[in-house]
Amino acid sequence: MASNRQKEIALAAVKLFEQKGYHATSVQDIADEVGLQKGSLYHYIHSKEDLLLQIAHEAITEFNDNLQAVLDTDMSAPEKLVKAVENHITVSVSNMETTTVLLREAFSLGDPQHQVIQDLTDKYVDLWTQVLEEGARSGEFHVREPKVVALAILGACNWVYRWYRQSGQLTPSQVARVFSDMFLNGLTSDNHPGVQQ
Amino acid sequence: MASNRQKEIALAAVKLFEQKGYHATSVQDIADEVGLQKGSLYHYIHSKEDLLLQIAHEAITEFNDNLQAVLDTDMSAPEKLVKAVENHITVSVSNMETTTVLLREAFSLGDPQHQVIQDLTDKYVDLWTQVLEEGARSGEFHVREPKVVALAILGACNWVYRWYRQSGQLTPSQVARVFSDMFLNGLTSDNHPGVQQ
Amino acid sequence: MASNRQKEIALAAVKLFEQKGYHATSVQDIADEVGLQKGSLYHYIHSKEDLLLQIAHEAITEFNDNLQAVLDTDMSAPEKLVKAVENHITVSVSNMETTTVLLREAFSLGDPQHQVIQDLTDKYVDLWTQVLEEGARSGEFHVREPKVVALAILGACNWVYRWYRQSGQLTPSQVARVFSDMFLNGLTSDNHPGVQQ
Amino acid sequence: MASNRQKEIALAAVKLFEQKGYHATSVQDIADEVGLQKGSLYHYIHSKEDLLLQIAHEAITEFNDNLQAVLDTDMSAPEKLVKAVENHITVSVSNMETTTVLLREAFSLGDPQHQVIQDLTDKYVDLWTQVLEEGARSGEFHVREPKVVALAILGACNWVYRWYRQSGQLTPSQVARVFSDMFLNGLTSDNHPGVQQ
């Protein structure tokens, strides 16, 4: 039900939060970006912090929904892991600004609001852990610490926003494949897709 | 040549920056923590931002030095990787506050100063990449994108500060072993240390 | 000639001004109370301040009219005083919200408008003074400073809104009788109505 | 322990609050009055509201202390009442600005802070009521509703700030005598001090 102006403001905020950081972005900056007076912004937002909350909320929700969808399929565990990595990185890169705000700026949220994002983030870790537990149960994965492994994989994926830039590099899918290959096959084993052929 | 007072101030700042974030920490907060007046702090620091720079600089330098030391040994590539992961996670966890400030708050540095940290961070990525390239050259690693793999591993390791808490979990070394195991052997291969026995 | 909507708005304003004070009441609050949008209010009012002026004006006018009516009778001076006190307190209590706004909030009026209320208030003091002067002239009252006495009585009566609450206390008329009794007979003389009988 | 600057600021605030009202006085106004920058004020005050609280607190405390001192003497009840009226009006007039702020502006205090003043004000009413109860017990006063009578007297006294101006009128003591005379002897009885002689 967000009006155009609301979307416009959220987009401007995402852009500025990504560029300068939440704290270094003033409400004036956002107003300037959308061509409104500072005061007029408050027809659309509750507070600057609320704007950040909304952005972060939408971002983490998309990650959660995507991963839940993968879990709901009847793929094998390795297939799910590959797909989950692919999804995460693709979304990360195509919504790089939003992802950056989620991962870098959400900590600036005050306490009741920060917890909302924290809870959804915990949920995301749980879903990743489920992927690994499924594989462990089926014998497809050799995992004794599924949660720690999930956090390792998630960490690798969440770091992408810090280094990925479009500049003449691998596509998100290619990055995802490099990641999945290592996660599944390791660096020292022989069964690598590129190598096998 | 840092005096006791300077160290004390840096420690207070690290603690507060970790707890509340750089922006939410006022110079007054730091002064209170060390039992000085706000004005007196400026006998020891140039600016709040400079304090952050020093903390981040020291942190990233330690990571760099440790990794360089590993590279300077004559271990095999897999051994180096294992050692590097072990070092990174151990240091991360034992200096959790400092590491948190480095990874979460350094972005708040203004431009000339942020670049200093960025350059050292790039250097750190280079060193990791060297580990992988060594393994690739020697045939020990099956890696076609050593830098991307380095970034994956680094991302996994850099994420640890976000979830590791002392509370009844694995030790840093155990976490490091879980990580290395996956990086080297993958989730699907059979040659896992824990499994072999 | 006030329309229903205008009356409704004035009532809402009185209620809110009494509860929260004039400054703490926003035009939005009033709009919410009557179920209109902020902008729509301005079809009915000139300004928030004008609303306050109207409320205060109506209130002080009623006090003046009532007192003038008493003066216009051919009662004795003591009877007039008793009646005036009774009127004032009765009206005060039955229109407590309006009276509160008049006595507590009218000061918030800006200068040209505040003077309107001030003049009517001065008039009210004059009327009270007339009651006392009548009694002085007729020898019924022993008064050498009729205006000061008028102000004492008025002060006592105007204070009622600060403490009178319906909660199981005297009725307004009973309060008025306690007041008049003291004003007429004093605390130490022997001729008190209740005592004589 | 208030420094000179703190007193100076409080005095400036009292003056401005009395002249323009609390809400119409900006922190800027106060800063201008004492010749400081807006921000510098905050070395001395917690908030604008706190400034108001302090002023009101000091004022009501003085009234309470004075009345308690009268109660602690061994005067007769009528003497105590005369003295209490004299004290109240004298203090009222000599600290007219402060008294005005207490009686007119304290309502602007937000809730936890307003209650502090309210409680002290309730205490003041209690003390007045004690004066009347003493007289009732000793038979010196003919009073059946000591609290209501106390409120009448207090109301009369508290109204003084609204009309008393130095301009060629009675002195505070003379006003007090006019008041006491009516309260004690009434308007219609024969035993008035001036009349007896």
Next chain:
DNA sequence: CATGAATGAGAATTCATTCAT
């Protein structure tokens, strides 16, 4: 060394009012 007064720029937010639709 240490203080604490002072700065001054800047922050988020509120709000009465206007006006095109």
Next chain:
DNA sequence: TATGAATGAATTCTCATTCAT
């Protein structure tokens, strides 16, 4: 008549930094 978007000025308060003592 009703809306709600837009204004723009004002407000309180914060804060890193400086400097005379």
